[in-house]
Amino acid sequence: METLWFAVVTLMLAIFIVLDGFDFGVGMVYPFVVRSEAEHRTVLASIGPLWNANEVWLIAAGAVLFFAYPRAYAAGFSGFYLALILVLWLLIFRGLALELRSHVDHALWKQAWDTAFTTASLLLAFVFGAALGNLIRGVPLNRDGYFFVPFWTDFQPGPEPGILDWFTVLLGLTTVSILAFHGANYLAMKTAGALYQRAVSTACVMGWGSAGCTALTVTAVPFVQPSLRLNFAGHPMEYLVPLSGIFALGSSLYLRHRRRDTAAFLTSSAFILLMLASVMFGMYPYILVSTTDPALSLTVFNAATDSYGLTIGFAWFGVGLLLVVAYQSYVYSLFWGKTRSDDAH
């Protein structure tokens, strides 16, 4: 049961990265692909009705983490205090930018929210990548099961790390490039004409950037967190997951160049899902690895709530998830296909 909820939380986070990831990506490539006000409107309308529900996957994943692993939620959220509050502020700005841009018909108003949208999307993608880096690298948990990391110390992933060190910065940049690629793929799928051409060429650049960054990250991981490699060495079959992830990235790049838009987007989604699944397999059973003493780490077993809670939760979560999948796919189907500028609200 503890393991099952670990899979649920990571799956929810992975869905969040795939779904909200494309609208983050759209935010990042936005200034590079749009030229006219009509194009601005088309791009925003392509994510307008969907981004909010995508973001809920993050909120719900946080809440499910709280419910299933209260100890990990408490330690993680207070330990990454500064980064999380920064995430909150950025989410507020990003949400406002998307909601408020159309309310006032004035060039300066629109420019201000466009800048806020791009900046917040970029920084959030970076912070989410750095957060993943922190989880892989580990944090200095104390005997009471808590820790606190400042933004940075000496930029080294040692026993007293900061949120930012060379490894987590690398993961941040990798995430930025992957989500920009993913977002440009989405835009290519949703647009036509000159906008489409620019989305495709941006996607190509970002796709090769993703490939380079991913190669660096995959090389760096075993040095920073050896236990990840040990986990894979113990279950060689699991190597299939990251390998198929890399295969998905390769296919996505190929399909991108062949202008198979939907297939390119689906394979970049698969790439993100498989890479996050690899991290999950590599980390299990750890949720938060301690850099000070491995025995202080929080695992899916010592951080979980009791068995009644996990079992009853499974009943309502199953029902809830079916409902969510049903109406979220319904809403997606309503907005399927190319977006036009007069779709804006």
Next chain:
Amino acid sequence: MTSALLYDRLQFAFTATFHYLFPQLTMGLALLLLYLRSRALVTDDEHYQQVSDFWTGIFALNFGFGVVTGIPLEFQFGTNWARFSNFAGGVIGQTLAMEGVFAFFLESSFLGILLFRKRFSRRMQWVAALMLFVGSWLSGYFILATNAWMQHPVAYHVGEDGRVFVDSLSELLTNPWLFWQFTHNMTAAVVTASCMIAAVGAYYLLSGQYLPHAKTFLRTGVVAGAIASALMIFPTGHGNAKQVFEHQPVKGAAFEGLFTTERGAGLYLVGQPNLETMTIDNPIEIPNALSFLVYKDLYAKVKGLDAFPRDEWPDNLPLLYYAYHIMAGLGTIFAAIFGLALLSLWRGRLFNMKWLLWLLMLSVPFPYIATSAGWMTAELGRQPWLVYGLLRTADGTSPLVHSGNALFTLIGFLGLYLLLGLLFVFLLGKKIRRGPGSISPQAVSHA
């Protein structure tokens, strides 16, 4: 109080109070919009469609602010109240996660349809309005279930490590405390929305514009407001007060400024609690009223603050006393104004009564003040406990988040929310000025 604890409390109080300015209108308006859209659908009347579209625009604006200010609350349990999260996650994790899975997805998915409603039929718009009503009220239900457990813990056991775990999900969701809390809170939300609708109607009528819309706004707002403000006092307000006196008597005594245990206790309408002399200064009192309201007996004994050890008294007694009196006083005034307006509407005079229209127009801020004061009553009254009787607030903070970090983020939230408040008021004013039935400028330029 250590400074970190003070900043943690101020930050949560500030972000929660500011956030709740938005969902109360969302929840109240969701109900009224469902009514308006049903009318539009059934009568196929363009007028009701325009009225619905106008309020949907304000609903969406308000909803957006509610979403962005709501996310910090979900996160702050962990960031600032880690020991509380660790202690109580085995219980309230259930309700909070259920809110995410059942309410947030529903609301956010169908909001997209309402925002881009021009592409959809009236029937689809009605479905979206229904889903937003269900979603927002479910969200309120799960959050109140969480708060009800903190006020009146049920269905839990204490584990070997001293943390609490849920025993029965159904008992947690049917906490007896929750019934009055939910009904009181939701009727208050309807009062907020009714006031807003009636006030915009009164503004249009007084300034002589959009007259047909103004009259529909006033009729809807006044009828809903009169029903809701009556229900807010009785039975829901009364039910809440009774359960406070039954289960949290020290909180009840603090509400009323009852320093000493009395037979035939009176009710203070006005007065200032004096902590030096332990009396109420400048009191205006209805004799025996408190005993009667709580126990239906003019001479019943009501426990005063002196019946409890000092370290169990709510730690900000005067503020709690004022919050309670502001809430109860404003609630009474709303019932009077809406009652009068309903009577005038029924007699066919409301639209010509300028002074009453002025009163309705100027009433907008007061439901917000009343609900904020109401939540201060509930939450300050729960002090010094975070979970009543189980965990003290001072023992719930994050152990390693020091005061410098907490103050840094508190200042950040203050600045950011000041900006948000200004933006909201500006954009709301713009929507009201543009009025119902008109087409937005950018829709014209791209038609």
